[in-house]
Amino acid sequence: MIQEPIVFIDGEAGTTGLGIRERLMSLPVRIHSVDPTRRKDPEARAEAMAASDLVVLCLPDEASREAVGMIDRIAAGGGRAPKILDASTAFRTAPGWVYGFPELTADQPEAIMQAERVSNPGCYPTGAVALLRPLVxxxxxxxxxxxxxxxxxxxxxGGRTMIEAQERDGGPPFLLYGLNLSHKHVPEIREHARLTRRPLFxxxxxxxxxxxxxxxPLHLDQLSRRVTGADLRGILEERYVASAFVSVCEAEPVLxxxxxxxxDRMELRVHEDAHHxxxxxxxxxxxxxxxxxxxxxxxxxxxxxxxPGKAPL
Known part of the structure; x- marks a missing residue:
């Protein structure tokens, strides 16, 4: 009888960790958990890592780096190191890590399959890279x-602090932030969209x-050759035609x-003013x-x- 692979979520009590744990019910895997009172105990975490086939890190950047160090020590001590999927920003542009956006290129799913260490994309970069990379x-x-x-x-x-602020009576209706123009997702967008010039985000x-x-937004007359919105849409459609998660949809006047x-799906659109x-x-x-x-x-x-046990919602 084939044993189901074991997955340990380090940081399973957070927003992303809870979402992953819920969705894991659709996969033929076993979830390994530690006693809630020992979730921050390094010994308990190391034992869980050593007993797993894959460790999902749902931690802040520095804590993710420390967790990877723990796994490195398991391997250095002769143990079997699990595969790692990291959900933080720490390794999204790091050498030796595969970027976990399966739709990035035709061979990206195979690269993820073969990888020992994969970085889960950020939410903003997922949309930006999906739009820009095919056109680049x-x-x-x-x-x-x-x-x-x-x-x-x-x-x-935005994490617990922002959630609490937004859910209090009188929470701000709209918040523009990152106005130092140094958002931590910029290097990720730049690298995986293959931009040589730093984008303004x-x-x-x-x-x-x-x-x-x-x-x-794009000015069509600034692109490398004369194209229409329909041409851009065709390029996106060709890239994502086989994806169950990414679709190219008709433009709408309001979104x-x-x-x-x-x-778990994503919709891409091209909205055009052909006259201008x-x-x-x-x-x-x-x-x-x-x-x-x-x-x-x-x-x-x-x-x-x-x-996966079912199609994406």
């Missing part, structure tokens, strides 16, 4: 083009729990950010779905060689 690869968007990215997310992506938070829209709340040669690319997703836990389940299934 096609030679339509110059890698050194000045790119502006605007995004709005539900407040659940302006994130925001709305007074709704879940959902996200990432938008990229609500929370329409995919609770879903303007387009706006948009990606709509759930910041806790395809932007976090849903993406993690895609990666876990690939890393363990198991099939």
């Amino acid at each position: 690869d096609a030679g339509i968007v110059p890698a050194d083009m000045a790119i502006s990215i605007n995004a709005v997310s539900g407040y659940t992506g 302006v994130p925001s938070v709305g007074h709704f729990p879940r959902g996200m829209i990432v938008s990229v 609500t950010a929370d329409a995919l709340a609770g879903s 040669h303007h387009v706006v690319l948009t990606a709509r997703l759930d910041n806790l779905g395809k932007g976090a836990s849903g993406a993690a389940i895609q990666n876990i299934a690939l890393m363990l060689g198991v099939s």
